[in-house]
Every structure is written in C-alpha cells, then in structure tokens.
Amino acid sequence: MKKLDTVFYNRADVVKLAKELIGKVLVTQFGEVVTSGRIVETEAYAGAIDRASHAFGGRRTNRTEVMFQPGGTAYVYLCYGIHHLFNVVTNQQDIPHAILIRAIDPIQGINTMLARTGKKSADYTLTKGPGNVSKALGIHTGHTGWSLLHDDIFIASDDFVAGKKDIIATPRIGVDYAGEDAKLPYRFILKDNPYVSGKKSERGKLNA
Template identity: 85%
Template structure:
C-alpha cells in the first residue's frame, strides 16, 4: 500500500475526489491495533455553496472550524448524540470542503472491529453506514483535526482498480433539508458491494 499524499486532498473538485476515494483503503492504527477497510461509499459536501454542508454560507463554529484547514485532515462529528461520523477535509485553507466516508469493505483487524462494535460475527452491518465505520475503526470526535498524512488515521491505495462503470453516482442520503441541493449526485458507491448502505432505490443510478 502507498499512503495518499497531500496533493490528493488539496484539489478543488470535492466531487471528483469523493469518486476517486472509492476503492482506496482507510487505515487506523492506535497502539498495537490496526484496522482497515476498502472505501465503497462516499458523499461529497461542497462547502459554502452547498446547503447540505455544515459550512454552508461560510458558517464557522467550534465544530466546523476544522473544515477550513488545508485538505488532508479528519473532521469527525457527532450525530443524534450517538454516531460519530468520519469525514475527509479537502481543498485549500479557508475552502471548507469535506467528504463523508459512509461504508467500508473490511480488510484487516476484523476481530478488533468486532470487539469495538460488540458484535459476535462479521456480517455486513459491521462497516455499513458511517456510524458503523467509525465505531469499527475506533474513530471518535477526539480525532477531529488528525493529520491524514500521519500514522494514526490515513488513506492508502494498492493495486486494486475500480472500473468506471462500477462506480455509481446518486443523491446523498438524509439531507432533505438542503432543498434542491439534496438532489445533487454527490454520493458514490461501488456497484453491488454488500457493505454499501441505503435502500435499493437509493442505490440505483438516476436515468
């Protein structure tokens, strides 16, 4: 595996980056425990112009301030007081783009993932959905701001190649509040992968 460099994250097109993350490997290494999985579902959030983004209209709060850092750091936030969601910050300083990692196909450290999630067997729910991704890989809000070029949390690539026809673009999930922006095809999934979240109707490309 080769760790992704800063140049991957510091580009302007967050939608393109979200698509290119499909097939890459998310790795966490906390102490002796290493866990990893192949990214099979992402969602792009285009910052100030995107009504679905936490940084819409350049909103800046204690929580969102990390989104304004140069690309290549983690943004982890809590939703419903339960789920901790891992995002990749992209673009340059003061342009708050981010990509939510929604699902992984587990590769390494599955026993550790089971311990963290309290599951007894490795079924598809282990890393299906963004809350499960963070829980299985041990990612919490304390990791907001972590440098993805370091060794604790990083994204890497190997010789796994994804055919363009196998990456499907759909609207994002759970952003109905965003009006017309909720319809944007900013979610990417790996076709027919069983770890992808969402209903069957949400995983079908629009005609």
C-alpha cells in the same frame, strides 16, 4: 499500499475526489492495533455553496472550524448524540470542502472491529453506514483535526482499481433540508457491494 498525500487532498473538485476515494483503503493504527477497510461509499459536501454542508454560507463554529483547515485533515462530528461520523477535509485552507465516508469493506482487524462494535459475527452491518465505520475503526470526535498524513489514521491506494461502470452516483442520504441541493448526485457507491448503506433499490440505480 501508498498513503495519499497533500497533492491528492488539496485539489479543488470535491465531487471528483469523493468518486476517487471509492476503492481506496482507510486505515487506523492505534498502538499495535491495526484495522482497515476498502471505501465503498462516500458523499461530497461542497462547503459554502452547498446547503447540505455544515459550512454553508461560510459558517464557522467550534465544530466546523476544522473544515477550514488544509486538505488531508480529519473532521469527526457527533450525529444524534450517538454516532461519530468521519469526514475527509479537502481543498486549500479556508475552503471548507469535506467528504463523508459512509461505508467500508473490511480488510484487516475484523476481530478488533467486532470487539469495538459489540457484534458477535462479521455480517454486513459491521461497517455499513458512517456511524459503524467510525466505531469499527476506533474513530471518535477526539480525532477531529488530526492529520491524515500521519500513521494513526490515513487513506492509501493499493492495486485495486474500480472500473468506471462500477462507481455509481446518487443523491446523498438524509439531507432533505438542503432543498434543491439534496438532489445533487454527490454520493458515490461501489456497485453491488454488500456493505453499501441505504435501500437496495438505490445501489444499482444511476442518477445522472
């Protein structure tokens, strides 16, 4: 595998990057413990101009300040006081673009993932949904601000290449508060992958 570098993360089109992350491998390596999975669902958030983004209007808080860091930084926030959601910061410094990793297809360290999640069997719920992704990979809010260019948490490419027809665009999930921006096709999924979250009817429907 080849680790993604600053050239990949620092580009301006967050929607294109969210699509390109489909099929890449998200890896955590804490000490000797390695877990990884292929990214099969992402959501793009276009910063200051995107009503669904935490940084809409250029909003800077203690939580969102990390979104203004250079591309290739981890943004992990707590949702509903329970779920730790892992995002990839992209673009140049002070442009708060981010991509939420919503689902992965497990590759390595499945027994460790089971222990972390408290599950007895490796069914599709193991890494379906962004909260489960972080829990299975051992990612939490303490990792926000970490560089994805190091060896603890990183994203890499391997020989897997998703066909253009296999990557489907849909509106994002759970952002109804964003008005018209909620309808933007900023969510990408790998067609027919069982780890993709949401309703089955959403998985095979292309929204142009």
